[in-house]
Amino acid sequence: MNNIITATQIKETDRHTIETEPIASIDLMERASLAFVTIFMQLYPDKNTRILVCCGTGNNGGDGLAIARLLQERSYDAIAVWIARFSSHESNDFSTNLARLHNTPIPITEFLPADELPGIPQEVIIDALLGSGLNKPLDGDWLRLTQHINQAKKQTVAVDVPTGLRADGVIPEGEHTLHAHDVISFQRPKLSFFFPESATAMDRFHVVDIGLDEAFIENMPCDFKLVEAEDIQRIYRKRKPFSHKGTYGHALIIAGNRSTMGAALLCSGASLYSGAGLTTACIPPEGLIALNARYPEVMYCAWDDLADQWAKFDAVGIGPGLGNARDKSPNMLPDILRYGSKPLVLDADALTFLTKRKTLVKKLPNQSILTPHMKEFDRLFGAHGNWWDRVQTARKKAAEHQLIIILKNQYTFIVLPDGDVSINPTGNPAMASGGMGDVLTGMLVAFLAQGYTPAEAAVLACYLHGAAGNQLAEENGMAVVPAGRLIEAIPSTIGALW
Structure with missing residues (x-):
């Protein structure tokens, strides 16, 4: 049985893998993004599909930027990127991937708080806004953006976790989330995926191996295990x-x-x-x-x-x-x-x-x-x-x-x-x-x-x-x-x- 670990333990595993493999964090992000792209291409094989990648400025957004670039390298040419700059924080790996993305023809639009959000003509949206670190309800511009995406009623694929869904613990009734048709989760499904309240945030999930240390994960203290x-x-x-x-x-x-x-x-x-x-x-x-x-x-x-x-x-x-x-x-x-x-x-x-x-x-x-x-x-x-x-x-x-x-x-x-x-x-x-x-x-x-x-x-x-x-x-x-x-x-x- 596989341990289903918490968001905190996933971060510990990331750090452990980076230190002991060893591998640079930007290279681990690239590996995770490539694993995401492999499944995404199976879900949407038509390379003429118009895709909008919505990114925050943390590591989940960094994943999104890498995913956009990797898809473009694989001849998905109708890609656009939105960046939500609703926070002053910007992770190092996000900055590195943004610099790499500027060397591609992919158009990038950045939004500041209170900016007007345009319509979404694309058929598919990739959600790389916040990831698994969220531990409070969406509010302000984040809430406005997720509502805007949901109202577009487009096929949506979330990177690791749908924006607004907590990875573990209580999922408060009525808490607003982005709704993803598919979630591609890294290394392990999140514990929240197995609880009925997650139905408002996702239809189905896929899990991809990104090369984290499995022995380390299985030796972690864990109350929840997945039968195989x-x-x-x-x-x-x-x-x-x-x-x-x-x-x-x-x-x-x-x-x-x-x-x-x-x-x-x-x-x-x-x-x-x-x-x-x-x-x-x-x-x-x-x-x-x-x-x-x-x-x-x-x-x-x-x-x-x-x-x-x-x-x-x-x-x-x-x-x-x-x-x-x-x-x-x-x-x-x-x-x-x-x-x-x-x-x-x-x-x-x-x-x-x-x-x-x-x-x-x-x-x-x-x-x-x-x-x-x-x-x-x-x-x-x-x-x-x-x-x-x-x-x-x-x-x-x-x-x-x-x-x-x-x-x-x-x-x-x-x-x-x-x-x-x-x-x-x-x-x-x-x-x-x-x-x-x-x-x-x-x-x-x-x-x-x-x-x-x-x-x-x-x-x-x-x-x-x-x-x-x-x-x-x-x-x-x-x-x-x-x-x-x-x-x-x-x-x-x-x-x-x-």
């Missing part, structure tokens, strides 16, 4: 010859009621397709015909028989579609906690039960996995005004109760008992459809049953769940990915890792 495909390849255990169904554990799914039996079927099917050797569903009797028709491989256990059969299960998931329809629903969670400690996943209505009886949180087995979406999390742990505070609360509660909290999001946060947060990068908006959480719960229980640690199961399930959705959306051009189709894509998604 290599992590899944390392964690996942391929099936071996002479193994059998008993090798891969017995998963129990407690789910469903008369009106939401589909949730139980999706959860059970996901367990089956994720490799549990055996899967048993504890569902209302009314669902037996549907279960047998859809997944005849899944066995059935009546609620009244659960205590007697409890010992044979290796992992348990409870909650999807459970509702309050069953007479025993309010007592289900307390009852199973009395049956004996098992690796446990709580989702949906099981989380609702916890909200009504919060003292039960302290009685959950260590390393139990909770899978709340935002509203479920806030009902359980209190209202939050932003996602940064929500994640900090998740870290506190995971440590306090020795839980794993999977806080579901476009980029899901997997919060571990030691306070570390693994960020899952897979998934897409096409997966925003009913039943996806039920599928994730089934996958989690299946991996627990197979003997993975709860942390491993959480990382595997979240990554493969999103990767299966990506596979369907990309290969089949699906605007919406149904949960049932995703289940069937799980085995091929696992196979594609190799």
Whole structure:
């Protein structure tokens, strides 16, 4: 997993790389700008595209000046540069690149505070105004300029960070930012990219290697890590010859009621397709015909028989579609906690039960996995005004109760008992459809049953769940990915890792 470091740590890494490579700061800027240009040319291959590069006078602006020159050297001839001189500060590397740019035919327009801003005829804008050092809201001429650029409604590509977006920490609601269609970030994505509030500032991001010292980055103290495909390849255990169904554990799914039996079927099917050797569903009797028709491989256990059969299960998931329809629903969670400690996943209505009886949180087995979406999390742990505070609360509660909290999001946060947060990068908006959480719960229980640690199961399930959705959306051009189709894509998604 890659460390996702703060803006301060990125500056420390820049300094370390300059001192130890060694490399002059202007040459590191050139290397970063060339990496940016490589991706930009893939996004906009038409060299007749009219491009406006908007620069501040710090190092982000220096990057912009170098980018303009490098694009012109690659036959992008319709380039213009704006320089916002709204500060008396000018970095040394900005000055050097400005001198270099004067040796090109690129027209340069400089703006002082309160100067009138002309219209923008170019098709593409490159934002190199402020970068990652911002720690306060935009105001004055900076606010006026970003509003002017946004109102032009042109394709915009930000250098490292969109102007106005903080690289880490709280993103205040309603804070004004420039809106970038693409962000090309240096060496690492910024932590803020993974928080929902960043949606007003950017549509998507790309990360380019600029040759910073990776060993130095990975040795930095860091609470947030990004899951990669290599992590899944390392964690996942391929099936071996002479193994059998008993090798891969017995998963129990407690789910469903008369009106939401589909949730139980999706959860059970996901367990089956994720490799549990055996899967048993504890569902209302009314669902037996549907279960047998859809997944005849899944066995059935009546609620009244659960205590007697409890010992044979290796992992348990409870909650999807459970509702309050069953007479025993309010007592289900307390009852199973009395049956004996098992690796446990709580989702949906099981989380609702916890909200009504919060003292039960302290009685959950260590390393139990909770899978709340935002509203479920806030009902359980209190209202939050932003996602940064929500994640900090998740870290506190995971440590306090020795839980794993999977806080579901476009980029899901997997919060571990030691306070570390693994960020899952897979998934897409096409997966925003009913039943996806039920599928994730089934996958989690299946991996627990197979003997993975709860942390491993959480990382595997979240990554493969999103990767299966990506596979369907990309290969089949699906605007919406149904949960049932995703289940069937799980085995091929696992196979594609190799």
